[in-house]
Amino acid sequence: MSIFDKRVDRRGSNSQKWDRYKGEDIIPLWVADMDFEAPSPIVEAIKKRIEHKVFGYSPIEEETLEAFIDFVKRHYEWEIKKEWIIFSYGVVISMNFVTRFINSKEVITTTPIYPHFIKAPKNAGSEVIKVPLREKNRRWSIDFNEFEKSISKDCRLFLFCNPHNPGGTAFTKEELKKLANIAKRHNLIVCSDEIHSDLILNPKSRHIPIASINKDMEQRTITLLSPSKSFNIAGLKSSFIVIANDSLREEFKRYISGLVDDPNIFANIATKIAYRECDEWLFELRDYLRENLKLVQEFVAKNPKLKLLNQDATFLAWIDVSGLNLKSPYEYFLEYGVGLSDGKDFGDERFLRLNFGTQIELLVEALNRMQRAIDNLD
Numbered sequence: 023m024s025i026f027d028k029r030v031d032r033r034g035s036n037s038q039k040w041d042r043y044k045g046e047d048i049i050p051l052w053v054a055d056m057d058f059e060a061p062s063p064i065v066e067a068i069k070k071r072i073e074h075k076v077f078g079y080s081p082i083e084e085e086t087l088e089a090f091i092d093f094v095k096r097h098y099e100w101e102i103k104k105e106w107i108i109f110s111y112g113v114v115i116s117m118n119f120v121t122r123f124i125n126s127k128e129v130i131t132t133t134p135i136y137p138h139f140i141k142a143p144k145n146a147g148s149e150v151i152k153v154p155l156r157e158k159n160r161r162w163s164i165d166f167n168e169f170e171k172s173i174s175k176d177c178r179l180f181l182f183c184n185p186h187n188p189g190g191t192a193f194t195k196e197e198l199k200k201l202a203n204i205a206k207r208h209n210l211i212v213c214s215d216e217i218h219s220d221l222i223l224n225p226k227s228r229h230i231p232i233a234s235i236n237k238d239m240e241q242r243t244i245t246l247l248s249p250s251k252s253f254n255i256a257g258l259k260s261s262f263i264v265i266a267n268d269s270l271r272e273e274f275k276r277y278i279s280g281l282v283d284d285p286n287i288f289a290n291i292a293t294k295i296a297y298r299e300c301d302e303w304l305f306e307l308r309d310y311l312r313e314n315l316k317l318v319q320e321f322v323a324k325n326p327k328l329k330l331l332n333q334d335a336t337f338l339a340w341i342d343v344s345g346l347n348l349k350s351p352y353e354y355f356l357e358y359g360v361g362l363s364d365g366k367d368f369g370d371e372r373f374l375r376l377n378f379g380t381q382i383e384l385l386v387e388a389l390n391r392m393q394r395a396i397d398n399l400d
Contacts, residue, residue, distance in 0.1 A: 026058050026310040029381055043361055049388040050361040054187070054338060056254045056379030060292070061303040064253065067295045068288050080287040082109050089297035090262060094247070096301075097220070100234040108263040108275060110282055112256075113217045113246045114138045116263050117181065120213045120244055121146040123277045126178035132164055134340075134368040136187045136215075143181070151177060152369065155189065160332050162189035162340075166200050173208045180210045184232060185218045188340035188368055188375045190333025192227045201232065202239040211270075213244045217261075218336045220252035220304060223312050227334035233266065241267045244274075249296040252304060254379075260289040311337050314378040314385055321389045325396055337379035340365075344372035346399060358395035360388045 032040040039053045059065070087104050094100050110116040121129060121142045129143040130151040143150050153169045155162045182201070185192040193201075205212050212232060219229040233243035248261035265271035285293070318339045322330040327345030343351045343365075351374050352364035365373030378385055 048359050048361045051377045052363040055256050061300040063299040064292045064295045067291050081284045086294040089294045093297035100231045106264050106266050110261045111259040112261050116246050117142045124179045127176035129179045131181040134370040137367050139181045162191045170204050180212045182214045185335035190336045192334035198232050198235050202235045215246045217248050222335045224334040253296040255292050258289040258292050260293045339376040341374050358391045360391050
């Protein structure tokens with residue numbers, strides 16, 4: 023039995039994921055947090071700190087920064103310097119900081135996309151240029167010609183998601199080089215959300231930080247990273263902004279001065295332990311998620327009106343349900359007790375996003391409910 027098979031009753035725990043359907047027999051497979059206990063080294067370290075019983079101000083530890091630097095080098099062969107790192111409370115907050123800081127009249131991104139890639143530029147008063155991803159070799163890919171043609175003279179910022187959410191594409195070195203060349207030609211700043219980078223499920227894929235492609239890309243990239251998805255500690259609000267460009271970083275730090283302080287005590291501890299002591303837990307998690315993904319793929323394969331492209335990463339399956347001809351796919355499956363993410367929130371109402379970061383037993387029950395829903399359409 024895997025440690026990830028252990029059921030945790032999250033009802034009544036002020037869980038955004040579970041309390042959306044409070045008091046209803048609905049399995050929530052929507053927002054991107056997992057139903058697994060955090061790694062035991064993190065839990066034990068927090069318990070030990072609680073026993074101290076004094077919770078005063080706590081600046082970010084040098085050990086936390088060093089653990090982050092070592093983790094990135096160990097897993098992605100990307101060497102970052104301590105002075106490049108800025109602490110933040112989350113990737114969404116960071117993205118909003120970046121869009122307002124760059125203050126580009128127009129911002130470009132690829133769609134379908136996590137909703138905050140659209141919301142953050144709008145919050146900053148920017149127009150959003152949306153470039154649709156294309157299906158290529160059963161994988162979500164960027165049409166580079168269309169992407170480059172879409173860049174206007176008023177566009178200074180590209181919001182990039184790698185691995186992509188939704189769809190799970192981990193972009194290859196060749197693809198990243200093409201993006202780097204386009205960014206250089208058009209003098210774009212690239213804000214790269216790489217929060218799902220630790221969750222590569224395809225053994226033939228790997229995560230490559232776009233800032234590591236070449237020196238020019240390093241100097242024009244703002245990378246957003248966090249332990250929150252990988253180690254299931256989103257509620258602790260810990261993330262990092264990595265900016266190698268000295269002048270850009272100093273301007274950005276002045277811009278957010280007074281808006282971001284040090285992490286809370288428990289975020290400090292959890293982040294340090296996650297990056298320093300939880301590699302084996304992460305490897306086991308990936309194996310478990312691979313098995314869950316297989317279950318989802320098998321479910322889709324036996325329903326010819328559904329479609330799921332190959333995905334490299336994330337615990338989020340992007341399922342095309344347009345073949346079912348439903349007025350509201352989200353509402354229909356909700357009636358059968360499964361709460362999914364509505365594709366229209368990501369820019370494509372033909373799809374549903376399914377979070378398979380849960381116990382196999384619960385996932386099987388959810389898929390069985392979905393099967394009953396589909397069978398009742400015939």
